Amino acid sequence: MQIHQYIIQQTQISEKSIKNTLSLLNDDATIPFIARYRKEMTGNLDEIQIGEIVKFKELFEGLEKRKKAILKALEEQDVLTQELTSKINNTKDITTLEDLYLPFKKKRKTKAKTARLQGLEPLAKMIMSQRVNDLEYTASKYTSKDIETIEDALEGARFIIAEWINERTDIRNNIRYQLERFAQISSKVVSTKKDEEKAQKFKDYFDWSESLNRIPSHRLLAILRAEKEGFIRVKLQIDTERALQKMEDRIIRSNNECVDQIQLAIQDAFKRLLFPSLSNEAISKAKEKADDEAIQVFSKNLKQLLLGAPLGEKRVLAIDPGFRSGCKIVFLNAQGELKHNETVFPHAPQNQSFDAIKKISSLAEAHKIEAIAIGNGTASRETEQLIQKIQFKNAIDVFVVSEAGASIYSASKIARDEFPNYDVTVRGAVSIGRRLQDPLAELVKIDAKSIGVGQYQHDVDQTKLKKSLDTTVENCVNTVGVNINTASESLLSYVSGIGPKLAENIVNYRNENGSFSSRTEIKKVPRLGGKAFEQAAGFLRVKNGKNPLDDSSVHPESYAIVDKIAQDLKMKVADLISNKEILQKINIRDYLTETVGLPTLEDIIKELEKPGVDPRARAKVFSFDKNIKTISDLRIGQLLPGIVNNITNFGCFVDIGIKESGLIHVSNLSDTFVKDVNTIVSLQQQIVVKVLEVDVVRKRIQLALIK
Numbered sequence: 001m002q003i004h005q006y007i008i009q010q011t012q013i014s015e016k017s018i019k020n021t022l023s024l025l026n027d028d029a030t031i032p033f034i035a036r037y038r039k040e041m042t043g044n045l046d047e048i049q050i051g052e053i054v055k056f057k058e059l060f061e062g063l064e065k066r067k068k069a070i071l072k073a074l075e076e077q078d079v080l081t082q083e084l085t086s087k088i089n090n091t092k093d094i095t096t097l098e099d100l101y102l103p104f105k106k107k108r109k110t111k112a113k114t115a116r117l118q119g120l121e122p123l124a125k126m127i128m129s130q131r132v133n134d135l136e137y138t139a140s141k142y143t144s145k146d147i148e149t150i151e152d153a154l155e156g157a158r159f160i161i162a163e164w165i166n167e168r169t170d171i172r173n174n175i176r177y178q179l180e181r182f183a184q185i186s187s188k189v190v191s192t193k194k195d196e197e198k199a200q201k202f203k204d205y206f207d208w209s210e211s212l213n214r215i216p217s218h219r220l221l222a223i224l225r226a227e228k229e230g231f232i233r234v235k236l237q238i239d240t241e242r243a244l245q246k247m248e249d250r251i252i253r254s255n256n257e258c259v260d261q262i263q264l265a266i267q268d269a270f271k272r273l274l275f276p277s278l279s280n281e282a283i284s285k286a287k288e289k290a291d292d293e294a295i296q297v298f299s300k301n302l303k304q305l306l307l308g309a310p311l312g313e314k315r316v317l318a319i320d321p322g323f324r325s326g327c328k329i330v331f332l333n334a335q336g337e338l339k340h341n342e343t344v345f346p347h348a349p350q351n352q353s354f355d356a357i358k359k360i361s362s363l364a365e366a367h368k369i370e371a372i373a374i375g376n377g378t379a380s381r382e383t384e385q386l387i388q389k390i391q392f393k394n395a396i397d398v399f400v401v402s403e404a405g406a407s408i409y410s411a412s413k414i415a416r417d418e419f420p421n422y423d424v425t426v427r428g429a430v431s432i433g434r435r436l437q438d439p440l441a442e443l444v445k446i447d448a449k450s451i452g453v454g455q456y457q458h459d460v461d462q463t464k465l466k467k468s469l470d471t472t473v474e475n476c477v478n479t480v481g482v483n484i485n486t487a488s489e490s491l492l493s494y495v496s497g498i499g500p501k502l503a504e505n506i507v508n509y510r511n512e513n514g515s516f517s518s519r520t521e522i523k524k525v526p527r528l529g530g531k532a533f534e535q536a537a538g539f540l541r542v543k544n545g546k547n548p549l550d551d552s553s554v555h556p557e558s559y560a561i562v563d564k565i566a567q568d569l570k571m572k573v574a575d576l577i578s579n580k581e582i583l584q585k586i587n588i589r590d591y592l593t594e595t596v597g598l599p600t601l602e603d604i605i606k607e608l609e610k611p612g613v614d615p616r617a618r619a620k621v622f623s624f625d626k627n628i629k630t631i632s633d634l635r636i637g638q639l640l641p642g643i644v645n646n647i648t649n650f651g652c653f654v655d656i657g658i659k660e661s662g663l664i665h666v667s668n669l670s671d672t673f674v675k676d677v678n679t680i681v682s683l684q685q686q687i688v689v690k691v692l693e694v695d696v697v698r699k700r701i702q703l704a705l706i707k
Contacts, residue, residue: 001092007056009092017043021053030496031471032478033535037555039599047475063094070101079104095176095281096169103167112163115156118146123153124160127261130254135261154261161262162269165251166277174246175274178238179282183212187223187232200698202226212236212282217290218650221456224287228459236279244270291460293649298454298465299472301647304683305453306476308439309617311399314370317363318433320403320425321375321383323347328429329360331367335486336434336441338419340367341426346386347379353386361390369396373436375403375428381629381657397621399436402645404453405446406431414445414490436619440480444473445490453683455648470494477539480614481553484522484540485515497535502528516542519550541612548574552611554604561591561604580609622686624657631660631696638691639706644681652681654689654703662701664689669705681705 004018011018020041024034031054035047042050067088074080084100091097107113115121123142126132135154142153165171189206193199205223215223227234247266252259313334320328327347331340340363346356363369374383380400387398409415410427419427434442448469449457457465477494484492484506492503502525509525516522519537523530538555545551549559565586566573576582588601625640627633642654645661651669653661669680681687693702 001090003057003060006060006092007053010056011049011052013045013049013053014043017045018053021045021050022057025054025057028531028535030474030535032475032496032539036478036553036603037538037557037600039603040595040597044599051471063091063097066094066097067091070097074101074104077104099167099169099172110163111156111159115159118144118156120147120153120156121160124157124164127154127157127258128161128164130252130256130258130262132258133256135257158261158265158268161265162273165247165266165269166273168250171247171250172274172278174250175238175243175270175278176282178243178246179236179278180213182238183279183282184209184237185212185215185220185223185234185283185286186210186237187226187234189232190230193231196231198229199226199231202229202231205232212286215286216649217293218455218648220286220290221294221459224283225456225459234283236282240270243275288461291464294455294457294460295465295468297647297649298448298457299468300678301453301683302448302451302469302472303476304647305451306440306443306473307479307616308684309619310438310440310614311371311436311619312438314437315368316371316373316433316436317360317367317369318373318401318429318436319375319383319387320406320429320432321347321377321379323379324349325425326350327356327379327383328425329363330426330429330433331363331369332430332433332437334437336437338422338426338430341422341429343425347382356386357390360387361392364390364392364394364396368394371397371399371436373399373401373433375406375432376400376655377403381624384624385626399619399621400624401432401435403428403432405443405450406435408450409442409446412445418488440476440616441488441491444477444494445488448473453646455646480616481539481541481612483543485510485543495536495539497532502532516545518542518546519556548577548611552577553607554611558596558600558604561596561601562608564591577608577611583609620686628657630658631694631699631701633658634691634694634701636691636694640689640691642687642689642703644683644685644687647677647681647683649677652677654687656689656701656703660699660701662689662691662703664703664705668692668703 004015004022007013007018007022008015020038020043021034024038024041029038031047031050034042034050035045039045045053071080071085071088074084087100088097091100115124120142123139126138127135132138136150139150139153139157142157143150147153147156186209187205187207189199194206202222202225205226208223210219223232223234226232244266247270248263251266252262315334316332318330318332322328326343326345328343329341330338333339342359344352344356344359346353364372372387374380374387384398384400406428407424409431410424415424415427415431419430431442431445443451449465474494474496477491478496482491482495489500489503489507492498492506493500495503498506505526505528506522510516519540519542522528522537522540523533534557538553541552542550547559549556549562554562562573562576566576569576569582569586571582583605586605588598588605591601592598622643623641628640640656642656642662644652645655646653649666651663651665653663655661664681666674666677669677674680688706689703690706691701692704693700695701
């Protein structure tokens with residue numbers, strides 16, 4: 001089977017689109033570049049569809065690599081037949097492939113191997129033939145110094161038969177089917193751990209049972225985490241009698257005395273070999289599915305967070321609030337550069353609120369502050385209330401900003417390189433301010449796992465998680481575009497075709513030579529060749545450059561088309577940009593070529609209408625209920641403003657201005673069935689909720705969505 005045929009079966013995407021996409025991928029094109037600038041070749045596939053092609057391409061290549069390794073091993077063992085070769089080459093999944101290889105795998109010392117060394121394989125074959133009339137007499141011929149009794153001989157033969165049964169693909173697949181359809185997963189508390197404080201968060205699973213094929217991903221991950229931490233024991237169960245009967249139906253063909261031995265071997269094979277192995281496989285597959293769902297949730301959340309509303313280029317006073325250690329204050333100019341920092345102590349135990357108010361007011365006036373960003377951690381509400389008491393001369397918007405991951409950034413090498421002369425507290429305050437100005441530009445500096453928008457991110461496959469999150473970040477960065485003259489090394493590294501090393505080279509070149517005046521100047525960056533330029537240029541922006549198209553998503557390869565349009569209209573390109581009336585009158589079909597089709601031309605006209613426009617919304621001021629300061633202030637039935645700060649498969653969590661976030665269970669999001677939480681709410685969305693239940697002891701809050 002060829003790779004494109006395999007991907008067609010998995011995705012149902014057209015053969016032409018798959019072949020062309022594979023060709024682009026093999027030519028080192030990135031997903032954002034292919035999705036944005038090669039629509040004619042792909043049939044207008046989006047990032048998700050191209051991502052699916054990439055996924056199945058890698059699965060196919062992994063399968064083919066494993067096939068080659070197995071064929072080589074079988075050839076070295078001199079057991080490779082034409083029939084076996086054909087079966088292996090035609091295999092479409094890794095499970096079937098490993099089943100084919102199982103009988104030939106080099107095994108450690110097993111009971112069956114010992115029995116073979118004792119010469120009992122002929123007896124096992126005779127029993128399996130089911131044609132022996134006097135089994136006791138036949139078995140007596142195999143007694144020896146090592147095999148003292150007839151029962152010892154029969155037992156050894158059964159070990160060999162059990163191994164044969166274990167290696168039968170049809171039997172393994174039948175048990176897999178039963179596990180997939182009928183398995184129950186159950187958990188029991190470890191009695192010695194029952195009363196431990198850490199065990200209480202898993203209390204729901206101290207005595208739990210549920211169908212494996214229906215268990216939600218978040219619950220399976222929670223159960224497996226509890227097992228890993230030693231609080232519960234987990235097992236799978238199916239109808240053993242049914243499974244054994246189906247095995248007997250496939251193996252037993254007679255009614256003589258061999259049948260009893262075969263039945264015993266079947267029971268042994270099931271209990272000792274098949275069920276332990278295949279139940280572990282079933283849990284692994286369920287875990288893999290749960291991982292994929294959790295990673296998808298994490299990626300969706302991350303995308304929403306990264307594409308969160310920026311305030312833009314405004315002068316910001318950022319505050320990292322605290323009690324004993326004080327509130328760290330930094331002033332950032334419109335470009336996010338640190339210009340001033342100091343610490344005030346308005347809260348207990350110092351209670352220097354008057355001095356703090358005076359200082360903040362003075363800073364706001366001196367630096368013409370346009371907005372204040374307050375971190376949402378410890379002392380956040382108290383600091384917000386302090387700020388609201390200040391009578392500023394000019395109107396200043398006040399925002400509460402998520403601190404998630406700020407401590408990770410402040411202690412990172414990136415932060416140390418940016419601010420070598422400042423401690424972690426100052427760096428943390430800077431991060432809070434920059435998150436308000438541009439969430440995307442700041443959050444790319446933090447390991448996405450540390451941002452904390454998802455479920456069980458530390459329990460899922462870490463390689464898969466990293467790959468998915470990196471792809472999400474890359475897609476977000478390229479969706480928005482990057483100002484090459486102001487972007488950090490971290491942000492540039494996610495631009496299509498750039499990567500960490502070229503990002504470092506770009507920043508070094510910029511530091512040595514000043515700002516880039518055009519996209520073509522980017523080619524002067526060391527090691528940035530034609531391929532990297534092709535992949536990156538359309539996503540890099542040059543503000544106020546020589547060519548106005550350099551501040552748009554029009555790719556340099558299409559500049560000639562825009563020049564031709566302007567020439568035909570007897571206009572300059574600069575006059576054509578944003579001239580919606582003229583642009584809408586253009587017959588774009590006049591500019592079709594063999595390589596440039598309608599999708600590209602439509603994108604060009606759309607971009608010329610609004611060149612370089614940021615697709616994100618703008619940040620909005622939000623205020624929590626001033627009367628709610630702790631969980632003890634909550635009452636059932638209260639209506640409160642809140643901000644969605646996490647989304648999971650089972651609902652969403654809402655920040656209502658206190659330490660504990662409340663949960664809106666999926667059943668309380670709507671009066672109708674909700675399949676996907678993201679269709680109802682989005683991360684950072686400002687909503688109104690109703691308090692349904694408050695558990696002060698367990699610090700749990702149940703909410704319902706009002707609007």
